[in-house]
Amino acid sequence: MSMQIDTLAYGNRLRHLPPGQKVLFACVLLVLVLAGQPLVQWSITAWISLWIVAYANIPFSFYAKMVAVASLFLFASLPALLIEITAASHLPANSLYAIHVSAWAVYLSKAGLEKAVILFSRSIASFACLSFILLTVPFAEMMQVLKRLRVPTLICELLMVMYRFVFVIWEAAAQLYVGQQARGGYNGIRAGLKDAGMLVRMLFVRTMQRYRQLSIGLAARGFQGDLRVLSLTHYKRSARHEAEAVLGIVLLAGMELWMGGYL
Amino acid sequence: MTTTTLLQATGLHYTYPGAKEPAIRDLTLSVPAGKKSVLLGRNGCGKSTLFLTANGLCRPDEGTVFWQGKPVTYDRRSLLALRRDVGLVLQDPEQQLVAGTVAEDISYGLCNQGLPDREVKEKVQAALERFQLTELADRPLHQLSLGQKKRVSLAGVMVLSPQLLLLDEPTAYLDPSQTRRLIEELEQIHQAGTAILMATHDLELAWSWADWVFVMENGRLVMQGEPHEVLVSAEELEALQLGLPQMVALWQALPVRWKEQMTNRDIPRSIDEWRARLAMFDSRKDEKPGYLLKR
């Protein structure tokens, strides 16, 4: 696994827009998706994908792969939604396909299929909105949004340390993995499990070392119990993007109302 | 600049909890203001412990640390002030960097000092420019190269305008061009009035760069002085398992009769000085100097 989302987010072309605006935009759309009709949901998917791929300049192949991987959950759940089992005598008339096993019937339910279709459009659209946040608001800026939302300081501080060291520890794990392989490790499943155990242990030991070192390193910088930092970033609002966002949301909301949704 | 003493330590002893041997023992030294000092010594000789003590992170079991003549008291306020005045850059930048982005990280020390936001931002801005980090300001730390990380950790310390900068092996793992760049930055820092004390294993660097040399062995200070006093005796340095800087050894190996002809017989401290010493021989112009002498 590589943390490519993070890398792409720092290089996205909508980086200069205020992060609060981007998060708000995606959240409004997310609400519309959760409450909306499939047609509205598909429109949102298309529109936000345009923002992601065209405006933010995220490679389409990466975005598509991200959606595909996330959809795994959807596909994994499909059989449970579609296939129903019942006594043969109770088989609904609108079943799409049925196999009879003695007194039982295993069938594809029409209602299940409809549910799956709805679920499909909702999940994909919501995921697209989430992706917009992931790919256009880098984590450090997300933290600024959280601070503005008055999320407790302790949460912000812990998230900051975590974010910083996720990458350090990840790097350490990758290095250890390479180190083991270079000495012929991971040779077979049993040895592999043992090697993985060694790696996790070393990683734990190293994490504790890091803790001791970091306490010293930060104390040297005057750590007094707070992990407060300030950000310098200047964001530029863009009238064009704001106009498109507002207009689009109004149109989508209108479409939803017109189609008799429960907004 | 007068050569007042910035940091002074008298009779320090410190033993890490659980350790058998003390890490520093009966250590007495004075770090002069306005100088570029290096601290030499084998691994485990107590260099790092001395740094931690200088910054107030280790409280010595015995002895006293003085900062600008006043003994360091270990209450919170004076420690905070000491840590502003004595900047410590540790070996591994990962040890010292904590925030999400470069600019945020540089602001950390300032925020700890409780400065108002506007001032913090101004100072961070200035530090970013000074260390040529402006372009990286919004980059997350994990995307930086080692050289860049080291620059950020230096910037995060220098932004507090310390009067003494302690550096623990800043050149390790740097390539020659990165090392050169770091030395240039340190030169600027020194010019701007900050005293520097650098722990290093690089004897060549010590020879060419330092104004003052400390040598530690086994928790004690065993030699100190100007480079041409400390770094020229093969026997003494060999006994400390350090060896001579190459330039010194090579100069000393030059035939005595050549050296006698020279006007300036000091051991050169840079290649340029080396050339200058020898220039008189080629200035007789019995032939065109090789192209390598051009530059």
Added chain:
Amino acid sequence: MTTTTLLQATGLHYTYPGAKEPAIRDLTLSVPAGKKSVLLGRNGCGKSTLFLTANGLCRPDEGTVFWQGKPVTYDRRSLLALRRDVGLVLQDPEQQLVAGTVAEDISYGLCNQGLPDREVKEKVQAALERFQLTELADRPLHQLSLGQKKRVSLAGVMVLSPQLLLLDEPTAYLDPSQTRRLIEELEQIHQAGTAILMATHDLELAWSWADWVFVMENGRLVMQGEPHEVLVSAEELEALQLGLPQMVALWQALPVRWKEQMTNRDIPRSIDEWRARLAMFDSRKDEKPGYLLKR
């Protein structure tokens, strides 16, 4: 020893997943048997990637790696054999040490090779003695000093009797005496028939130690040859931001008319050689040589 080729790479390209720029591109090189080679280049030039490729840890996107003339196939068996024959010592020993104690760690590679327990024990015992680690055998790794850790990581690789030893900046953070000791150990390893390829930033070490020099830049091999071919042109090396080894620069700066009088005009590769070149001038014995020449 004949100079056959141990490791050969032709037209290698490799781009890390998600990276924009390839880490190595169109890289073709041969590592000769029986030599002590160094690999120079700025940080990020692709040295480490080359090492990983040589050990079969990176599978190149294009190009082929040959081991003793045969292309490396990436199946499990041949990889295991390759990793026995090509020992890789990484920069930071922490990257490589995985077990609880010194002896356990040294046995790790042997166990992976599936050797019988008795043989493993014998070999570990021999390695402990050879690297003077016997006393530390049962010590937990985190109690060791850096120099000891580096020795353990070297022992853990050498215990497999590789034919080629790859070392990634082995001298970083070592003090001069530890560095000297490491070089002695490498000398023994080389004498015993193992070829060595060391990545380093230490130009002095490259000059004094290597038989063969590779220089990489931007993922490509840009220079190779014997030290006196590669490490003597200030202009070329400056362009690669490397600079000359000090000894070469100082020698080149000696007046031409002095050098003309010498019988052997090769650039010396050690202080002893330097003295030997110049000895003829002092052998005229117009005065007693300085005490520093005694040694």
Added chain:
Amino acid sequence: MNKNRLIATGLLVAAFTLYFTLNVPETSYAMHIMEGFLPAGWAIFWWVVFLPFFLYGLRSISKIVKENPELKLLLGLSGAFTFVLSALKMPSVTGSSSHPTGTGLGAVLFGPTAMTVLGSFVLLFQALLLAHGGLTTLGANAVSMAIVGPFVAYGIFRLNTRMGGGERLGIFLAAALADLATYIVTSIQLALAFPAETGGVMASFLKFAGIFAITQVPLAISEGLLTVIVWNFLKAY
């Protein structure tokens, strides 16, 4: 009808093929309920269930941290460690690569309340850095992975110790059962949101649980084994 049948069969085959081909390396990520999968009502419901636990955990952490602020660093590092653990691809009993969730080990090492907070953070990072799970479904995922998992692990470990079971057995059971509990809770959450046409929630639960068992049972076993190995190593250290 005939056409419908064909489409339905095709969809089913496609779904299974996709599931089994794409699934292999990402096995256990399939346990994160994806963004938008739960209807709004259920998403909110699980957030409401989750928050009190989270706030309780946060309060207990903030007390500890007030006394010793350095522990913030330890907690942050532990969170990062857990996240990395959850993102590592590990050899699994089935031979494929998958990952351990690490909640079992974390709960035994750091205690279940701290693990609730750290676990939620790990889920947030998984959502933000890896796009696994989601924000609206974070509540539901946190209930199964950051609350039930750690508490089960901790409870089992304590229970086993009290009953005089061996430590290794306790660790194995704690890690493996925490995984299983997580997956059962997820199945319940899905079943509640999507009851079956016939048989209701119970039938739906069996279906979801049955599907996820393919990946989650072997995973739970390998996580249990791995945790024991790690535990042994840690004790030696």
